[in-house]
Amino acid sequence: MIRRGFLYLATPLLMATAVAGLARAEGEFILVQSTTSTRNSGLFDHILPLFQSETGIEVQVVAVGTGQAINNAANGDGDVLFVHAKAAEELFIAEGQGVARFDVMYNDFVIVGPAADPAGVAGSSDGASAMAMIAAAAAPFASRGDDSGTHKAELGLWATAASGTWYRETGAGMGATLNTGTAMGAYVLTDRATWISFGNKGDFSVAVQGDPVLFNQYGIILVSPAKHPNVKAEAGQRFIDWILSAKGQGAIASFTIDGQQLFFPNAAPAEMKQAG
DSSP states (O other), X not given: OOOOSOOOOOOXXXXXXXXXXXXXXXXXXXXXXXXXXXXXXXXHHHHHHHHHHHHOOOEEEEEEOHHHHHHHHHTTOOSEEEESOHHHHHHHHHTTSEEEEEEEEEXXXXXXXXXXXXXXXXXXXXXXXXXXXXXXXXXOEEEOOSSOHHHHHHHTTOSSOOOSTTEEEOOSOHHHHHHHHHHHTOEEEEEHHHHHHOSOOTTOEEEEOOOGGGXXXXXXXXXXXXXXXXXXXXXXXXXXXHHHSHHHHHHHHTOEETXXXXXXXXXXXXXXXXXX
């Protein structure tokens, strides 16, 4: 039997559900519902081999937008939820779909754009004002449009709903949306980690950064075994404990590209666990 350490999917619910069901039948592991931003950044390629070597537990990841990841977990298709939309995560807990939510790490969102800067936003540290300027100039903007954590953050920045031929929804993940944006000369709101790891920058650079509202917090949740009896609660909790431990937090901090740290661990001291 061929087994894979990591399964990365960015597909609709039907395919994610089918693959999850097949994978569960094949052997011992846990299934983590997570985001395309963590996948695109390369974080999982860095930390999951360390976890598996220490615990013997294999981790498979379904990487979709945060909204889809939450829906998948609410359908019982996963053991752990690892996403970045705190309000939606807290609602997931309130609805009894998860056991408890823990802060894991953070970075920030940035607005990237072409060197021509048609909206004149380069150098700004005010996300909402920059978006207003983009809208006023009808400058091309590529949105994920997929109910992801990044899309939720973007929607919170518009003064009024963005619309017009200048506003394009890709319905795709972060990497694909960046590819679309650079191809059409459009501004894009992206998490910094994906931007750092993105290879097709062309003449694009970070135009807007440093606004506190662009803070990007990630959280982790064990899917409720009371709600979904198929959840591998013991193994899933062990993964969460490792992520929150000094070893897990250190592994996150040590992930860099070209000397740049992509994520900053911030598990609360009271939540820090013994790894293993």
